[in-house]
Amino acid sequence: GRGQIGNEVHRTDHISKSLDPIWTLKTGSLFLVTLSARELFRSPGLHCDVMDYDVGKDEKLGQCVVPPRVLYEGTGERLVYPLENKEMKGSLAIRCRQATSNDKKFMQDYHSESSAGLSAVMDASSESAGGRSTLTSVVSRNQKQERVGDKTITYYRVRPTHDPKREKEETEWMTKDELNAEVLKDSRQWIDTGSGSLGRVFIEILHCDNLPNLDAGGFVGNKTDAFVALVFEDSWAQTDVIADTLHPRFMPWTKRAFIFHMFHPSSDMFLGIFDFDTGINSHDLIGRVAINLANLAPDTEYMLTYDLFPSARLTDRESEGTITIRLRLEIDDPRKMLMSCLEPPPTQYVNVKRKKDFKVVQNTCIGKHDVESYSLKVITAYVDELSSYSAIAIYIEDAIIALLLWRPQFSFSLFGKDMKLPLHSVAAFLVGITLVERPQLFPSFFFFSISWLLLAVMFFRHQNPNPWRRCISFLDFLTGLTTGLHGKSRLTIKPNQDSEEVMAYEKVWKDRFEKAQKKAEEAAKEAEEEAALAAQELEAIGETDNDISTKKTGISIDLLRPVLEPLQGYLAVFCGGLRFARNIVLWEESYLAFWVSTGCLALSIVCLFIPWFFMIRWTSRILAWTLLGPWMRFADIYYYRQIENMTEEEIQRQKQEALLARRLKTEEAILQAKIERENAAKLKEMKKYLFGKYIMKVPILKEDRWRDFPRPQSSAAPYKAKPLDLAALAMKEAGFHRVRVPGQKLQGVMIPTIESQSFTDAPVGQPTKKHAKKESDAGAYAMVGGVVAGAAVLTYFGVPFISAAAAGLFGAA
Structure with a gap:
């Protein structure tokens, strides 16, 4: 297509073999026209020609004119103009508006192919320092020993480099204890990234331990070159590389500290640990972890240690080492956080420039195995996952026994004395005797039972002696919703807290599962023996095939794939639905569980005031008197008889009217689908230009089969901000020691802009926290x-x- 205001002002690229072409940034959809208002209104407008591209001569398909007033008053809305052509019908959709300063700068940079400014900012979070080649690793010395008196002290080279603010001799070599002490100091430089406004996640990568050696030549010093990739919603980042060690320590002066802005409470923080490889080889995944932020308390400093696993969606899971991080949440408005869950989570994508980086982001989010490609291993994992849900019977059996036998289920303290009450048994007894006498209360008790189930699961989790298996309580959420303040749940957890009780508790459940599994194996063995006996009996009887026709034989190829590949898709959807429901019931999706329990509780109260018997009786009366009375004869005379006695022309006219109404609905649906395709195509090309051509969809709701929990040595303590004088506070609010990297969420149409975030939402000169309500x-x-x-x-x-x-x-x- 081409546009003219007097002379030709723009010509798009051609799009091959399409009757519904969509022009994007790549194919020349955007252009600037610079002229005065007088020149604009003296012209007939923008003359648009739609051409059929040909090597010899282009053929005009149609034309349209956009009036000057539309160009002058345009706001970027989608406008559709029919093409003037007697032989064929068509239309052209355009958007126009007066260019802003941002639009002019963007077009200037785009045409000059100079987007280095944005690329340099984005690279601040995704580029790593410290990588080594194999030759450098072999010739480098990373460990030395010195004799001090009667002791031999081992020193390790600090990697990737020594502290630039201290003397080189002071931090170039350190002992193991010195390294561990230095790692715990505050980070000096932070990468601030993301586009959300609900809160901020402060995370520091401290160290990893017992990593496998993925590099050849470990006996000569060539070991794993470890770095950590972080993916959260619309942003990603990675640390510096700590070369040639299976126990990397990330020092405070290296790139290890990140601040992510949050869009949705259900978002997990994905961490992936990789072995850095130079050249075209992909970085090798060591392990990954998905941190559930929904069950972490704000204003609490966590020291978390996790096991690393290559995948969280397949059956085989063997630890590949551990990672230790320091993490803290800042949530300004808990009420806003809760209310955000009432809307569907936004779809988030992360763009990267290189295929190597795409593999890093993909492995960090979903693990080593691609569960979308056809694989018998994936199908087997889905079947194994479905069979694992039979373990729920153990919990159901335990709950029913405790409920019926009035065993204590609720613990509380009274006057310093621990007491237990069979609270659920009392509630079940009251509900049962009430429903027997008043069955009209069944709808209310039905919704109440759903809320009751969720709250019972929450109480069950809180009875677990392992503090890392607990969740945020219902009362904490309710406090945040009603007062806008944070609850005081689980602020202090000591390393290896209640370790003996935890081991005893886990042993009890492990024994129960093993016993149940043994029974299941015995039942399967008996069924197998019974099937073998039946086969022997059939063999003794002999075959009774009396079909004497010629049978077709041949070489069998992969005959099962046409059946198993669609089955894998169905299993993926079914298992995904089960995981979503499981995460709500088990309060892994704690915000959603709170709203489901609260909504069902509210519905149960509402249903108490509905006279169900009255409504059922009068609805039945109205239906009986309306549909079964003698006046239905008039309906037959004045309605149904006329339909039966319609002529062929009347029938055809009625069909045409119904067809026209259906076509109007279809056209509306087609138009909406076309607009969505246009927006998606334009957004994709814009994000590819700004952030990179490789795109990864980041999961928001929890999709993994296995959940990652902190190890017992993890700890938590109330966060106490260090007091700052006015000068230090001003430097902090100005972003000193922080590098702001914008998230990848775009807003607006035509030329979208990147959402901007400030370093603090507090008024200038006031602390970020504890400002006026x-x-x-x-x-x-x-x-x-x-x-x-x-x-x-x-x-x-x-x-x-x-x-x-x-x-x-x-x-x-």
């Missing part, structure tokens, strides 16, 4: 108070009135 708090308090007061008034005055009215109607009936 927002004005929305007063409104929230008033709303909650109004709901409570209204419910009290409705209960006091409305319930007796409804009960009396229902009793009168039932009596009259």
Whole structure:
């Protein structure tokens, strides 16, 4: 296509073999026209020709004119103009608006092929320093011994480099204890990235231990060159490389500290540990971990150690070492955090420039194995996952026994004395005797039972002596929703806390699972023996095939793939749905579990005020009197008889009207689908130009089969910010010792812009935390108070009135 305002001002690239072409940034969809308002309004407008490209001469398919006023007042909305052509129908969709300073700069940079400024900023988070070649690793000396008195002290070279702010001799070589002490010091430089506004995740990569050696020549010093990749929502980053060691330590002056801005509470933080390889070879995945941030408390400093596994979606999982991190959450508004879960999570993508980096991001998010490609190993893993759900029977059996036999399930302290009560048994007893007498309360108790189940699972998790297996409590969420303040849940956890109780608790459940598994294996063995006996009996009887036709024989290729490949897709969807439901029931998706339990609890209360018997009786009466009475004869005369006696022309006209209505709905759906395809294609090309041509979709909701939990040596303590003077505070708010890397979320149309984030949301000159409460708090308090007061008034005055009215109607009936 080409555009003219007097002279030709732009010509797009041609798109081959398409009747519905979509022009993007790559094919010349954007152009700037510089002219005055007088020149614009003296012209007839923008003349657009749509051409059929040919090697010899282009053929015009149609043309349209965009009036000057539309160009002058355009806001970027999609406008459709029919093409003037008598032989064929077609249309051209355009967007136009007055160019902003950002638009002009973008077009200037794009046409000059100079986007180095943005690339340099994005590379600040994704480039690693410290990588070595094999030859350098072999000739480098990373360990030495010195004799001090009667002792021999081993020193290790600090990698990737010594502290640039101290003397080289002071930090070039350190003992193991000195390295471990230095690693725990505060990081000096932070990478601030991401586009979310719900909160911030502060994470520091401290060290890894017991990594496997993935480099050849370990006996001459060539060992794993480890670095850590981090992926969170629309951002990714990676640390410096710590070369030639299986126990890498990331020092405070290296690139190891990151701040990610949060979009959605369900987002996991993905960490991948890789062996750095130079050249075209891909970096080798050592292991990965997905950190569930939903069950971590804000304003708490966590020291977390995780096992590393190559995959979290297949059956085989063997630890490939450990990683230790320091992590902290900052959430400004817990109420906003909770309310964000009421909307579907946004789809997030991460673009990278190199295929090597794409493999890093992909392996960090989903692990070593590609579960989307056809594989018998993947199918077997899905089948094994489905069979593993039979273990739920153990929990159900345990819950039913505890419920029926009134075993204590709820623990609390009274006057310093620990007490236990069979709370769930009491509730079940009251519900049972009430439903027997008042079955109309069944809908209310049905919703209540769902909420009750979720709360029971939450209490079950809180009874686990392992503090890392617990979740945020319902009361903490409710406190955040009603007051906008953080709950005081699980702020302090000591290393190896309650280790003896944890080991005893896990041993009990391990024994129960082994016993159940042994019974299942015995049952399977008996079934196998029974099948073998039946086969022997059939063999003794002989075959009874009396078909004497010629049979077709031949070489069998992969005859199962056409059947198994679609089956793998169905299993993936089914297992994904089960994982989602499991994560809600087990409070892994704790924010969603809170809303499901709260919603069901609210519905159970609402259903208490609905006179179900009255509604059922009167609905049945209306249906019976309406559909079974003699007046249905008039419906036959004035409606159905006319349909039966319609002429052929009337029938065809009615079909044409129905077909026209259906076509209008289809055209509307086609238009919406076309707009979505246009937006997706344009966004894809824009992101490829800005961030890189390789695109990875980042999971938001938890999709892994296995969940990663911290090891017992992990710890947590309340975060205490260091007091800062005004000068230090001003430097912090100005972003001193921070490098801001924008996230990859784009906003706007035509030329989208990158969402910007400041280093702090607090007023200038005030600390980030503990600033004055927002004005929305007063409104929230008033709303909650109004709901409570209204419910009290409705209960006091409305319930007796409804009960009396229902009793009168039932009596009259």
